[in-house]
Amino acid sequence: MQFTLKYKQLNEEREIPNENYTIKDLLNELELSAQTVVSKQNGELVIEDTVIQEGDEIQLVQIIYGG
Amino acid sequence: MQCSTCGNPKVIYKREQSGQILCKDCFIESIEKKAIKTIKKEKLLDKGDKVLVALSGGKDSVTTLEVLNSFRERNIIDICAVTVDEGIANYRQDGVDIAIRHAQRLGIEHKVVSLKEDYGISLDEIMQKENHKGSCTYCGVFRRTIINKAARDIGATKIATGHNLDDEVQGIMMNYLEGNTDNLTKLGAKTESKAEEFTVKIKPLREIPEREIGLYVVAKDLEVHFDSCPYAMQSFRGEVSELINQLAEKHPTIKYSTLRGYDKIKNILKDELKKDYAHGRCRRCGEPASNDLCKACSFLEELGL
Numbered sequence: 001m002q003f004t005l006k007y008k009q010l011n012e013e014r015e016i017p018n019e020n021y022t023i024k025d026l027l028n029e030l031e032l033s034a035q036t037v038v039s040k041q042n043g044e045l046v047i048e049d050t051v052i053q054e055g056d057e058i059q060l061v062q063i064i065y066g067g
Numbered sequence: 068m069q070c071s072t073c074g075n076p077k078v079i080y081k082r083e084q085s086g087q088i089l090c091k092d093c094f095i096e097s098i099e100k101k102a103i104k105t106i107k108k109e110k111l112l113d114k115g116d117k118v119l120v121a122l123s124g125g126k127d128s129v130t131t132l133e134v135l136n137s138f139r140e141r142n143i144i145d146i147c148a149v150t151v152d153e154g155i156a157n158y159r160q161d162g163v164d165i166a167i168r169h170a171q172r173l174g175i176e177h178k179v180v181s182l183k184e185d186y187g188i189s190l191d192e193i194m195q196k197e198n199h200k201g202s203c204t205y206c207g208v209f210r211r212t213i214i215n216k217a218a219r220d221i222g223a224t225k226i227a228t229g230h231n232l233d234d235e236v237q238g239i240m241m242n243y244l245e246g247n248t249d250n251l252t253k254l255g256a257k258t259e260s261k262a263e264e265f266t267v268k269i270k271p272l273r274e275i276p277e278r279e280i281g282l283y284v285v286a287k288d289l290e291v292h293f294d295s296c297p298y299a300m301q302s303f304r305g306e307v308s309e310l311i312n313q314l315a316e317k318h319p320t321i322k323y324s325t326l327r328g329y330d331k332i333k334n335i336l337k338d339e340l341k342k343d344y345a346h347g348r349c350r351r352c353g354e355p356a357s358n359d360l361c362k363a364c365s366f367l368e369e370l371g372l
Contacts, residue, residue: 035312038282045079045091045286049068063126063281065295 003052006059016052023058024048036064072097080282083319091286098283102134102271109256111269112225114143119223119266121214122148122169122177124162124292126284127229127272129169133289134271135227136173147176149217151210154182154189155297162292169290176221180213186363187372194298196370202298205366212354212363218266230270233277233308236322239329241307252341255333262355276322 001016007030023039027048034048040059041050052058068088069076075090082089089097106112118135122128138144150166152159163179170177183189186209193205218226230238235254242251258268272280284291299305315321348354349361351368360368 035278035315038285044077045282047068047078047081047088049081061285061293063285063293064277065293065299 001054003054003056003058006057008062016054021052022048023050023052026052026058027060030060032060037062079286080279084323095283095286098130098275098279099134099137101275102130103137105256105274106134106138106269106271109269111227111257111271112138112144116144116224117222118144118146118225118227118269119214119218119221120146120148121210121226121228122150122166123229124150124165124169125229126280126291126293127231127234127277129165129229129289129291130280130283131227131229131271132169132173133287139173139175146173147221147223148178149214149221150177150179151213152179152181152183153206153210154191156191158294158297161294165290165292178217178221180217182209182213185209185213186367188367188370190298193370198369200366201302203302203304206298208362208366212361215265216354219264223266226266226268228268228270229272229280231272231275231277231280232322232326233311235270235273235329236311236325237304237307239325240311241304244307245303248336248340249342252333252337254329260355264355274323274326 002013003016005012005014005026023041023046024034027034027037027039037060039046039048039050040061041052042057043059068078070078070090070093071087072093073090075093077090078088079091080089080094081087087097112118120128120132120135122132132146132148135144135146139146148166148170150163152163167177167179181189183192190202190206193199194202199205214226217223238254239251242248242254256270256273259265311322311325342357347356347358349356349364350359351364352361354361354363356362356364358365
């Protein structure tokens with residue numbers, strides 16, 4: 001079970017490690033704060049509680065850079 | 068899960084401070100309503116105003132332009148924009164280009180002014196000097212001076228900046244922590260000076276958190292310059308911001324309460340502490356100044372220019 005992650009220059013296939021794996025779990029894994037990024041699932045904005053499904057394209061857009 | 072306002076199941080935002088859950092359309096509407104509420108509550112606009120938007124091409128200034136344009140479309144105000152090119156390599160040009168495109172899209176008067184052209188030195192060059200005082204010190208003063216001069220040249224009656232809730236709270240805390248009571252009196256939604264040469268400044272986004280502005284531009288598909296100023300992490304503001312954000316994780320309303328608390332004591336601070344500035348004129352450039360030289364010119368002299 002895989003999904004695609006797009007974040008800045010990154011564009012990679014990643015494994016879904018368990019059931020009910022959310023975008024928030026992904027952000028924690030990447031050590032990113034939900035305060036600084038917004039998330040899109042298959043091109044549409046979603047909240048971080050969204051469960052990632054097989055074949056999803058998850059795009060993270062950094063909106064706060066601290067300057 | 069569904070939108071607290073319209074019931075749409077496609078939600079994009081959970082507002083932690085209020086528990087509201089919103090779909091894209093209701094979220095966009097909530098941001099625009101909030102800014103309009105601030106404009107009305109603080110009486111930021113008068114019919115017939117010509118508002119100069121300080122347009123960097125970043126999310127905050129583009130949102131300010133978008134909100135104010137709704138007043139322009141209703142023929143309440145006129146808008147123009149000024150972009151300051153500080154001269155920061157590999158950073159500023161993208162923002163300048165985006166600002167130009169927004170001005171063209173809306174058909175508004177737009178001017179790009181550079182630090183190099185106006186003062187003969189770019190911010191990158193200042194930072195090469197051994198005796199520099201930190202990038203933000205110069206950037207803030209030179210930008211303010213350039214925008215104020217541009218407002219006079221263009222005949223603007225107000226200057227609108229993109230300061231958001233996070234910026235305001237950082238300003239309050241920074242000035243308090245530094246004991247800078249003079250600067251503490253200058254914050255707020257609308258700042259006016261007794262000197263005629265200083266145009267009134269307004270902050271329509273002052274009560275909107277930075278994160279919500281970021282989400283707003285993505286939700287509305289507005290082209291903005293998302294990037295970090297290479298000098299940002301050298302600033303005291305950056306350190307204060309990090310502390311406030313840490314506190315906000317456990318206390319989601321803390322930015323609002325800091326702002327509300329400041330607003331309650333703001334008038335007392337102004338009455339007690341505000342200096343009566345700008346009776347004099349800078350001997351070098353003629354701008355209002357409390358001393359022999361205005362701040363910008365005193366920096367230029369220190370830099371040997």
